[in-house]
């Protein structure tokens with residue numbers, strides 16, 4: 001099935017998928033939930049020991065991993081919940097208002 | 100060749116389902132609709148159908164399982180009554196908004212309270228805004244005929260909306276009447292194979308159903324759903340025409356009984372129409388110009404056609420087998436009066452609440468309604484438009 005229109009608030013009622021069915025897989029990637037965040041965590045790469053404890057706790061899969069090493073945050077999807085900050089034993093994640 | 104038989108409404112519906120041989124039937128029993136899954140379960144045990152029959156723990160689950168089956172690509176259904184239908188309230192909206200063809204055999208029964216197991220229309224009227232198509236039957240024959248036509252309407256690509264086929268609890272569901280049944284082969288050919296376009300079990304297409312619709316999309320989704328409902332009337336007529344070709348029985352939005360020259364009319368839904376027709380016959384014999392309209396398709400509501408059928412009428416009484424507590428009448432009354440208003444009708448309209456909780460309505464009751472209408476005409480005033488019929492004053 002072709003996606004008649006890309007996600008976006010311009011879609012008209014004539015174009016919207018019947019029954020709002022979602023066509024294709026992995027479409028949540030196209031929905032930038034990161035827009036909801038008020039504050040964001042910052043990654044202090046020099047303090048990071050790559051223990052990867054922060055990765056599985058992120059509810060939004062916003063800590064990308066490549067070759068067993070975490071990369072900087074995926075700010076398009078990070079909702080700024082701060083859970084990762086609490087999980088880091090080495091203070092390598094900083095976020096305003098969270099110790 | 101059709102065969103003549105004697106069946107109750109529930110037996111007739113179960114028999115139609117046997118002939119249709121649907122894919123999935125999740126069921127939870129509730130009076131007076133229990134016999135539908137009960138009789139169907141016998142067909143399953145006897146190997147007369149190859150339907151997946153799932154016994155679930157509630158009506159919320161039976162509807163949810165039917166929805167899931169339909170989303171998976173199966174032809175599915177369930178049956179219920181009264182509180183069971185109320186318990187389905189949430190998933191009913193899911194079925195219609197997900198645009199899933201689906202059948203619900205409703206056997207109308209009063210909602211609690213007081214606790215009551217007998218007929219009125221408060222259950223299906225309570226879900227009239229759920230986005231389901233609603234067809235109502237006067238008797239077992241119509242329940243059977245509507246059932247046979249239901250999937251063709253629901254599955255039409257321009258529609259893809261779930262459908263309720265309603266009959267009156269006990270009065271129709273349990274009373275055994277003569278019936279003409281179609282040949283198995285004729286039903287099979289009429290209903291046809293179900294070929295869903297998008298479905299979850301299609302390995303060639305990745306998709307999801309039942310998504311979250313934020314404010315940016317919700318209203319567009321609802322407008323598109325309304326368009327599907329706008330497509331229903333022409334499909335109902337088309338299917339009715341095809342059905343007439345195989346059965347000799349014709350079906351539209353409503354039945355007009357002796358309406359040609361009628362100056363007073365009653366609009367009613369369900370089994371009471373049979374009693375009403377007797378009253379019309381009786382009054383016609385003494386020269387009174389009275390007629391009756393029995394609404395078959397209540398959702399979508401055939402407002403324009405109905406106002407057209409009531410064009411020459413001076414006074415009309417709308418009979419509701421459900422309360423709305425609007426302080427001005429029942430749901431059918433509100434819809435008919437709105438239709439008359441839109442058509443700038445000059446007819447004087449009154450609304451009666453009758454038959455709640457299985458209260459009988461008699462030929463005498465109908466005769467009284469026509470007499471009341473004569474007075475409305477004489478006074479050139481509708482008087483109180485919110486009335487009760489058959490209640491102890």
Ligand code: SF4
Nearest residue numbers: 048049051052054088
């Ligand atoms: S928990 Fe802290 S140290 Fe471990 S990988 Fe994540 S940021 Fe780096």
Ligand code: SF4
Nearest residue numbers: 058078079081082084
């Ligand atoms: S703040 Fe929350 S959403 Fe953002 S990366 Fe950390 S755990 Fe994930």
